[in-house]
Amino acid sequence: MNLLIKLFISFFKIGLFSFGGGYAMLPLIKEEVIETRGWLTNAEFIDIVAISEMTPGPIAINSATFLGYRVSGFLGSVVATLAVVLPSFIIMSLIFHFVSRFKDSPYSDWFFTGIRPIVLGLIASAAVSVALDAFIDIKSIFIALGIFYLVAFKKLNPIIAIVLAGIAGAIFY
DSSP states (O other): OOOHHHHHHHHHHHHHHSSSHHHHHHHHHIIIIISSSSSSSSHHHHHHHHHHHSSSHHHHHHHHHHHHHHHHHHHHHHHHHHHHHHHHHHHHHHHHHHHHHHTTTTHHHHHHHHHHHHHHHHHHHHHHHHHHOOOSSSHHHHHHHHHHHHHHTTTOOOHHHHHHHHHHHHHHH
C-alpha cells in the first residue's frame, strides 16, 4: 500500500507540474522514476518510452500506465494513470469555470505567451535525454537520422517509419 501511495504522489506531481503535453512530461517522469525513486534504469525507461510512443493514446498516460504496471502490477498502472490525469482534470475544470470571466484579459495572453518557450525547452530536454540513452553506436545514429529525414522532409507516415526502424534494427543488430 505504501508503494501505491508513493506511486500516486509521484505521478500526481508529474501531472501537476507538466505543461505542454506528454513529451514535456518525459524529463519529469525520468527524474522521478529513475533518479528520485530508483524504480527503473535508463534502459528500461527508454524501452517504456518507445512502447508508449507506439501505442495509441497520449504518451504521458501510456508511460504512466506502463511504469505503474512495472512498479506495482495492475493496481499500480491504475493508480499511476489516475494520478497523472487527475491534476489536468482539476485544472481544466477550474479553467472552464473561470474562462468566460478572464478570456479577454491581457494577463492570460501574457501568461500563455510566457509558457510557450518553456514547453519547447522541456520537449528539447526530453529529446536530448532520450537520444543520449538511445544512441548506442554509429548504426543507431544513422537509423535515427534516416528516419528523421524521411518523416520530417519526405513526409513519411510515422507508422511506416516505426516499421522501417524496426526492420533496420533487426538487420543491423
